[in-house]
Amino acid sequence: MEIINGFWDALKGIYQGSGLMNLDWRNYLMIGIACVLFFLAIKKQFEPLLLLPIAFGMLLVNLFPAIVAGPTTEMIPVKPEELDHYSNYAKTIIDGQTFVSKPTSGGLFFYLYQGVKLGIYPPLIFLGVGAMTDFGPLIANPKSFILGAAAQIGIFVTFVGAVFLGFTGSEAGAIGIIGGADGPTAIFVTTKLAPHLLGSIAIAAYSYMALVPIIQPPIMRALTTKKERAVVMKQLRPVSKLEKIIFPVLIVVIISILLPDAAPLVGMLMFGNLLKESGVCDRLSKTAQNELMNIITIFLGTTVGATATGENFLSLSTLKIIALGLIAFMMGTAFGVLFGKIMYKLTGGKVNPLIGSAGVSAVPMAARVSQKVGQEENPGNFLLMHAMGPNVAGVIGSAVAAGVLLSVLK
Amino acid sequence: MDFIGKFNLSATILLTGFAIVFAVLVFLIFIIWGYGKIVSTAQTKHHERKTRKELEKIKNDNPEIPSVEPVAVKPVRAPVVDDSVPDEVIAVISAAVYSMYGSREKVRIKSVKRSKKRSAWANAGVIENTRPF
Numbered sequence A: 001m002e003i004i005n006g007f008w009d010a011l012k013g014i015y016q017g018s019g020l021m022n023l024d025w026r027n028y029l030m031i032g033i034a035c036v037l038f039f040l041a042i043k044k045q046f047e048p049l050l051l052l053p054i055a056f057g058m059l060l061v062n063l064f065p066a067i068v069a070g071p072t073t074e075m076i077p078v079k080p081e082e083l084d085h086y087s088n089y090a091k092t093i094i095d096g097q098t099f100v101s102k103p104t105s106g107g108l109f110f111y112l113y114q115g116v117k118l119g120i121y122p123p124l125i126f127l128g129v130g131a132m133t134d135f136g137p138l139i140a141n142p143k144s145f146i147l148g149a150a151a152q153i154g155i156f157v158t159f160v161g162a163v164f165l166g167f168t169g170s171e172a173g174a175i176g177i178i179g180g181a182d183g184p185t186a187i188f189v190t191t192k193l194a195p196h197l198l199g200s201i202a203i204a205a206y207s208y209m210a211l212v213p214i215i216q217p218p219i220m221r222a223l224t225t226k227k228e229r230a231v232v233m234k235q236l237r238p239v240s241k242l243e244k245i246i247f248p249v250l251i252v253v254i255i256s257i258l259l260p261d262a263a264p265l266v267g268m269l270m271f272g273n274l275l276k277e278s279g280v281c282d283r284l285s286k287t288a289q290n291e292l293m294n295i296i297t298i299f300l301g302t303t304v305g306a307t308a309t310g311e312n313f314l315s316l317s318t319l320k321i322i323a324l325g326l327i328a329f330m331m332g333t334a335f336g337v338l339f340g341k342i343m344y345k346l347t348g349g350k351v352n353p354l355i356g357s358a359g360v361s362a363v364p365m366a367a368r369v370s371q372k373v374g375q376e377e378n379p380g381n382f383l384l385m386h387a388m389g390p391n392v393a394g395v396i397g398s399a400v401a402a403g404v405l406l407s408v409l410k
Numbered sequence B: 001m002d003f004i005g006k007f008n009l010s011a012t013i014l015l016t017g018f019a020i021v022f023a024v025l026v027f028l029i030f031i032i033w034g035y036g037k038i039v040s041t042a043q044t045k046h047h048e049r050k051t052r053k054e055l056e057k058i059k060n061d062n063p064e065i066p067s068v069e070p071v072a073v074k075p076v077r078a079p080v081v082d083d084s085v086p087d088e089v090i091a092v093i094s095a096a097v098y099s100m101y102g103s104r105e106k107v108r109i110k111s112v113k114r115s116k117k118r119s120a121w122a123n124a125g126v127i128e129n130t131r132p133f
Helices: A002-017 A026-043 A048-063 A108-117 A119-131 A136-140 A144-150 A153-164 A170-181 A183-193 A195-210 A211-222 A243-256 A262-278 A282-289 A291-306 A317-347 A353-360 A365-377 A384-409 B003-061 B089-101 B120-130
Strands: A072-078 A091-094 A099-102
Touching: A002 A136, A002 A317, A026 A048, A026 A291, A026 A384, A026 B120, A048 A291, A048 A353, A072 B089, A091 A195, A091 B003, A108 A119, A108 A183, A108 A291, A119 A211, A119 A262, A119 A291, A136 A144, A136 A384, A136 B003, A144 A243, A144 A317, A144 A384, A144 B003, A153 A170, A153 A291, A153 A317, A153 A384, A153 B003, A170 A183, A170 A195, A170 A317, A170 A384, A170 B003, A183 A195, A183 A243, A183 A262, A183 A384, A195 A211, A211 A282, A211 A353, A243 A262, A243 A282, A262 A282, A262 A384, A291 A365, A317 A353, A353 A365, A384 B003
Parallel strands: none
Antiparallel strands: A072 A099, A091 A099
């Protein structure tokens, strides 16, 4: 009988500790959303390298919320002969019984999340991005920086919209940065300005980056004429190795002096690029591009996904953030194209305005969209390298915009 | 925050954001343009100096090499060359023509122009390498 009772108690304990007792409808809804993200990542291949870890983090945290729980202490009763063993712990005596406060460890994602919370992962991602980026097109045509700057206007215009929708200044800054279409920058700014919105902002930012080929082309076509889209641009000049080596050092010196808050992002971006361009750190460059980047992507993706618990995510603010993020992204694209049109006029038709939309970062997808839309008008037109200039300028531009927001709003 | 407060905050961020992002990036345009000029000029000069030094060294090491007196040569009509075609490419084309025909055949390159259109094979290659999706 005792065995059966023990067995029954064990079953009851397991049932009471299971998700069936502890999860509410919001968790189940979030599990459903995670499954939709799985579908988009696996079947539609929308940014799968990020969307899949994010979706899995989301799934796991909604099944087992304690995975993000921080360390706590528990009071355990001890016998007098065990006191020596617990000499380092705080003790409490209640009714003659001694209790010690024994620390318990936190959930797995609590520790992995420290890299997000402390702003470690985004700069490390930028290190890998820098090691993979060729700034040659930007050095060959520095005017591309204008397009990279124009595409950041969406960030500041959306900031205004967010403030008037009831968000605080810090929250509005974090929401606006979605318009930069740069995941690591969005996460970096949000952890500093509005950490409680991280899940919604990260998911909105990465979703829109994945939807670049769907969101951008209609805006590009609406704002340009057939003649403008068909412009064939002159081949870029060759850039020497010395110029490519000087570039990252020069940029990091200038940006760090002018905007110290952007230094972690721009610094690591340029460090990664210097590893690549120097040609003497091949092993380090490859590690930054591959192993390190992949490891950080897994940690960043799963832990950012784990911030999207039902309680945090399912709110009116999330819907507002998703809508504002889309507006920010569309405005960034539109302003990039409009400045491209200005350059088209000023250069007497030598610049194809379509490359302006690539100023919204999202490397290299936004540049590929410029190439695709350009080729629809003229199959012999190859805008890819020309669009890479504004595209990498957009990465620097969004880091500068992040520095501005941090220095004003922090 | 009341309406005035929101308006002030928005206007401040909008103005500061526009001004700083554009100022920094325009500043970078000038810096990159400037250092591009400096580096390419310095590299050209360095290259010229190096070539001159090498020639002088060869001359000093081999004093027996007679200095060549300029000889009046019958002017040869130079081929018409497109400005965008580098000298190295002209040299390669000339070498290829020479290796094909040798000096016995009377062949002359009249002009070198960059093709406006890619060949079907080149187009196929570029499309393959730049296919967006």
